[in-house]
Amino acid sequence: MSGSEEKTSRRALSALRHDPLAVTGSLVLLLLVVVGVGGAWLAPSGVNEVDVDRMLQPPSWSHPFGTDELGRDVLSRVLVATRVSLQVGVVSVGIALVAGVTLGLLAGYYRGWLDNLLMRCMDVLFAFPVLLLAVAIVAVLGPGLLTAMIAIGVVYTPIFARVTRSGVLSVREQVFVRAAVSIGASDLRIMRRHVLPNVAAPLIVQTSLSLAFAILSEAALSFLGLGVQPPAPAWGRMLYDGRGFVTEAWWLGVFPGTAIFLTVLAFNLVGDALRDVLDPRQLTIGEARRNAG
Amino acid sequence: MGRFVIRRLLQSGVVLLGVTLVVFLLLQLVPGDPVRVALGTRFDPQTYEALRARAGLDRPLVVQYLSYLGNALTGDLGVSFRSGRPVTSIVLERLPATLSLAATAVAFAVLVAFPLGVLSAMRSGSLLDHAARVFSQFGVSVPDFWMGIMGILLFAGVLGWLPPSGYVPITEDPARWASHVVLPAVTVGLVTASILTRFIRSSVLEVLSEDYVRTAEAKGLRARVVIMRHVLRNALIPVVTVVAVQLASLLGGVIVIEVLFAWPGVGRLTYDAVQARDYPVLQGAVLLVAALFLLTNLLVDVLYARLDPRISVR
Numbered sequence: 001m002s003g004s005e006e007k008t009s010r011r012a013l014s015a016l017r018h019d020p021l022a023v024t025g026s027l028v029l030l031l032l033v034v035v036g037v038g039g040a041w042l043a044p045s046g047v048n049e050v051d052v053d054r055m056l057q058p059p060s061w062s063h064p065f066g067t068d069e070l071g072r073d074v075l076s077r078v079l080v081a082t083r084v085s086l087q088v089g090v091v092s093v094g095i096a097l098v099a100g101v102t103l104g105l106l107a108g109y110y111r112g113w114l115d116n117l118l119m120r121c122m123d124v125l126f127a128f129p130v131l132l133l134a135v136a137i138v139a140v141l142g143p144g145l146l147t148a149m150i151a152i153g154v155v156y157t158p159i160f161a162r163v164t165r166s167g168v169l170s171v172r173e174q175v176f177v178r179a180a181v182s183i184g185a186s187d188l189r190i191m192r193r194h195v196l197p198n199v200a201a202p203l204i205v206q207t208s209l210s211l212a213f214a215i216l217s218e219a220a221l222s223f224l225g226l227g228v229q230p231p232a233p234a235w236g237r238m239l240y241d242g243r244g245f246v247t248e249a250w251w252l253g254v255f256p257g258t259a260i261f262l263t264v265l266a267f268n269l270v271g272d273a274l275r276d277v278l279d280p281r282q283l284t285i286g287e288a289r290r291n292a293g
Numbered sequence: 294m295g296r297f298v299i300r301r302l303l304q305s306g307v308v309l310l311g312v313t314l315v316v317f318l319l320l321q322l323v324p325g326d327p328v329r330v331a332l333g334t335r336f337d338p339q340t341y342e343a344l345r346a347r348a349g350l351d352r353p354l355v356v357q358y359l360s361y362l363g364n365a366l367t368g369d370l371g372v373s374f375r376s377g378r379p380v381t382s383i384v385l386e387r388l389p390a391t392l393s394l395a396a397t398a399v400a401f402a403v404l405v406a407f408p409l410g411v412l413s414a415m416r417s418g419s420l421l422d423h424a425a426r427v428f429s430q431f432g433v434s435v436p437d438f439w440m441g442i443m444g445i446l447l448f449a450g451v452l453g454w455l456p457p458s459g460y461v462p463i464t465e466d467p468a469r470w471a472s473h474v475v476l477p478a479v480t481v482g483l484v485t486a487s488i489l490t491r492f493i494r495s496s497v498l499e500v501l502s503e504d505y506v507r508t509a510e511a512k513g514l515r516a517r518v519v520i521m522r523h524v525l526r527n528a529l530i531p532v533v534t535v536v537a538v539q540l541a542s543l544l545g546g547v548i549v550i551e552v553l554f555a556w557p558g559v560g561r562l563t564y565d566a567v568q569a570r571d572y573p574v575l576q577g578a579v580l581l582v583a584a585l586f587l588l589t590n591l592l593v594d595v596l597y598a599r600l601d602p603r604i605s606v607r
C-alpha cells in the first residue's frame with residue numbers, strides 16, 4: 001500500500017470513528033452483512049413455504065412481520081432478501097467502478113481525442129434519466145438478477161468516469177508524475193502507482209453514495225418486475241406484490257420498505273461522513289457553516 | 294455569450310446523435326428476432342412480415358440507423374408492434390399527464406425546500422437546521438414508491454381523504470385532477486424537496502461566508518436587505534439549475550410512481566411497452582425523454598450563463 005493510499009484509508013477510518021451518525025450507519029451495515037450472509041439460517045421459516053390457512057395474518061409471536069397473500073412468513077422473506085439487495089449493490093457498483101475508473105483514467109491521462117471521445121460517450125449515457133435507461137436495458141436483455149446488475153452498473157459508470165477524470169487531470173500535472181515520466185516509468189505503472197492512489201478519496205465517497213443509489217434502483221426495478229424473479233424474495237418485489245393488499249395488510253408495505261430505507265440510509269450516513277473528510281468541496285461548505293455560525 | 298450558446302448547441306447536437314444511436318441499438322440487443330418476440334402467441338406470418346418491413350429490419354444495420362435517424366428528425370418514430378399506431382402520437386398523448394405530475398411535484402418541492410433551506414442555513418446549528426438535515430437525509434434515503442404505498446395506506450385506506458390511484462385530465466375536471474394528483478405529486482415532491490433543501494442550504498451557507506456579505510453587514514445594512522439583496526440573489530443562481538434538472542429528470546424518472554398510482558404518463562407507457570415487448574414504443578418514449586432532458590439542460594445552461602456571466606467565459 002502506497003503512502004497516499006494509507007493516508008486516505010486512515011482519514012476514512014478516522015471519519016467513520018468520530019462521527020456518531022457514521023458509527024450508527026457502519027453498525028447497521030455490519031448487521032446487514034451478517035443478515036445477508038446468514039439470512040437463510042436466521043429465517044424462522046422457509047421463504048417459499050406457502051400456508052393457505054395463514055394468509056395475510058397480522059404480526060404475531062409466530063410471525064413477527066405477519067404473513068403475505070400466500071401465507072408466507074414476511075420476516076423470513078425480508079431477511080433472505082437482504083442478500084439480494086447487497087449483492088446487486090456491490091456487484092453493480094463494482095461494474096461501474098471498474099468501467100468508470102478505467103475510462104476516466106484513460107481520458108484524463110491521455111487527454112486529446114481519446115478524452116473527447118470517451119467523455120462524449122459518457123455525456124450520452126448521462127442524457128438518460130438513470131432509472132429509465134436501466135429499465136430499457138433490462139427490458140431488452142430480459143428481466144433477472146444478472147441483467148439488473150449489469151443495467152445498474154452501466155447507468156452509474158459515467159459518474160465514476162467523470163470523478164476519476166477530473167482527479168487525474170490535476171494529478172497528472174504534479175511534480176511526482178513528471179518525475180516518474182522522466183525516469184522512464186511506463187504509462188501503466190504511472191497510472192497504477194502514482195495517479196490512481198491520489199484520486200482514491202473522491203472515489204471512496206462516490207462508491208459509498210452509489211451503493212445507496214444502486215440499492216434504491218434495484219428496489220425500483222424489482223418493484224417493476226424487472227429485477228429478481230419470483231418466487232425468490234426481493235424487497236422491491238415484495239412491495240409490488242403486497243401493494244394490492246396494503247390497505248387491509250399494512251405489514252406487507254411497512255417491513256420491506258423499512259428494510260430498503262434503513263439500508264440506503266446507512267450507506268448515505270457513511271458516505272456523507274466520508275465526504276465531509278475526503279472531499280475538499282464539502283470542507284469548504286463546512287468552513288462556510290462555521291463562519292456563518 | 295453568443296459563442297457559448299453556439300458551443301453548447303453543437304455539444305447538445307452531438308450528444309443527441311449519440312442518444313439516437315443508443316436508442317437504436319436497444320432493439321439490436323434484443324435476443325432473437327424482436328418482432329417475433331413481440332408478437333409472441335399472436336404470431337401470424339402476414340403481420341410478422343408487415344411489421345419487419347415497416348421497421349426495416351431486413352436491411353443492413355447502417356442503413357437501418359440512418360433511416361431511423363432521418364425518420365426521427367421528421368418526427369416519425371415508427372409504429373407500435375402491438376397496435377400498429379404511430380409511436381410519436383402514442384408518446385405525445387401521454388406527455389401532458391407526465392408534465393402535469395412533474396410540474397406539480399416540483400412546485401410542491403420548491404414551496405417546501407425554499408423556506409426550509411434558507412432558514413436552516415441562516416439559523417445554522419438550530420433545532421430547525423437539525424430538523425431540515427434529518428428531513429433531507431430521510432428524503433434521499435427513502436424509496437419514493439414506498440412513500441407512495443404508505444400514502445395510499447394512510448390517506449386513501451385509513452382516512453379515506455384521497456383516491457388511491459387514477460387520473461382525470463385537468464381540462465376535464467380540475468378539482469378531480471387535483472384530488473388525484475396530490476398523492477403522487479407529494480410522494481415525488483418530498484424526495485425532490487429533500488434534495489433541494491440540502492442544496493439551497495449549502496448554497497446559502499457558501500454565500501454567507503463571502504467577503505461582500507461581511508462588507509454589507511459592516512457598512513450597517515439591515516439584515517433583511519443583506520439577505521434579500523446580497524445573499525439570496527447570489528445563492529439562488531445555482532439553485533435554478535438544480536430545480537430545472539430535477540424537473541427534467543422527473544419527466545422520465547417517475548415510472549415507478551406512475552405505475553403505482555395508475556397515472557397514464559410516459560413512465561407508465563414505458564412500463565406497458567416493456568411488459569408488452571413493444572420495442573418501438575419503448576424506444577420512442579426513451580428517445581423523447583432523453584431529448585427533453587437534453588433540451589432542458591441546454592436551456593438551463595444558457596439561463597445560468599445569463600444569470601452569472603462568469604460561466605460563459607470559462
